Amino acid sequence: MKSLFAPNAQPARLVFTTMVIGQAALLLLLWLFYPMQLFPSLGEVVRALGDLITTQGLIQELWASMSTALQALAVATVLALLISYLTALPFFRPIAYAASKMRYLTLTGLTFFMALMVSSGHQVKLSVLIFGATVYLVTGMTSVILTTTQEEMDHARTLGMGEWRSFYEVVVLGKLDEMLEVVRQNFAIIWTMITLVETLYQSEGGIGLLLYKQNRYLHLDGVLAIQLVILATGAAQDYVFVLLRKVFFPYSSLGTSA
């Protein structure tokens, strides 16, 4: 028990798991027995969740949003990797710099320009998401590339590798695990954007639209139920990414403090 309050301590797995379960149980109990006036009770949220699933197609809407999010993430990752790797050439560095700064642009104004450029609502939604995710991914990925040390590059060069081969070995292959981590961390931003974009383009539905409707009619229990579903989906996605990292990059967690 003492180890739970000691700085930098490494408590036993069982102790830590028990602590997490205890904290979650405490939170649920607080929710059950001390309901706040504005905050819906646990029972109301569970009922709203059931209703959303059975009558409003929550699962189908979630799937629609998730497939759009994954599609956007895949394209954004490829684009961001390309832009980031091109920073090896000085000519392309201003592009990466500009792309990184574009994360300050607001999406609301941007959707108008996207609507002018592409034909369907789905295309607008997708292009806004791709744009939004790409600028965040470029920021993370270029900072990973910037951690490359002269020692690492020199090491590759002393093995007779040319500049491109050294870059491929040290930056592309050597930092692929860190790039995956950047993608994992920035996937959350797509969920933030998708709820906004789906309210702007309502023709295709999606969990964002469902959330918007619940919010509009002040169904706070429904709002909370959807938020919890999004939270659980995000946590599951995080877990999948961690699993992928362990499977494809087993060296990644070696030599780091737990």
Add this chain to the structure above:
Amino acid sequence: MTALPYNYKDPILTLENISMSFHGEPVLRDINAQILDVTRPNMRQGQVVGFYGRSGIGKSVLCRIMAGLIAPSAGTVEVGLAQQPVTPGMVGFVQQRYPLFDHRTLHDNLLVAALRKHAPADARQHVEAYLERFGLAPHRRKYPALLSGGQRQRAAIAQQLLCSDHLILLDEPFSGLDVAMIDEVKRIIVEVTTMDELNTVIIVSHDIVTTTALADRLWLLGYEHDAAGALVPGATISPQHQYNLAEMGLAWHENVEAEPEFAQFVEHIKNEIRGS
């Protein structure tokens, strides 16, 4: 103190008038040194040479120049029996922290180096031979993060040997090591020199005792003073700071550290460093 018989043959590495400045500030100045292939009767072994210098004097810069990683502001570096201008990959260079590719297993680290010089089948054979010779075979499937300091160092040296042309440069190989580890590194260095007559290990270090015990030629990097006694910027190698330990009878002795002449020489070097 017995000078053992030896002969010098062709040059293996030549530094000619090497100077290096960063932002107009000289770091190295007019460095001249030539490493010659040394042969000993009835012996088939390479050699060890050393460059001394205080911390921060520019030893790592000199290493990078000798490895062809940066071009000097002036002067030339020529390597090999053909005395060609150095390019990256011609001189194996083991940096201070023994870098390896962390995303590759030990076997793959060596293979990626061997493939630079050999066809795939040949490269695999070479890797197997080096893993055995350097006592790394049981660790072939490990990633570098799981290797001990000694294993990592051996792996880094093996990797460089697999793709360099006999010359291998070690930057501060004894830095931060305990006595047992220093002995281990010394053993590896001797092992490398016995692998091929042309194998030459260049140690760049501030560890006077260990480097002197291994080397047959030494160069001391230091600062010179002008006629008015002011320090001339840029470290260099003065003619009096070039030592032929073979000629002095301090090379290739089994337990040279125990010889009084060795202690005297080390003391002399220390005084020279203090005075520079």
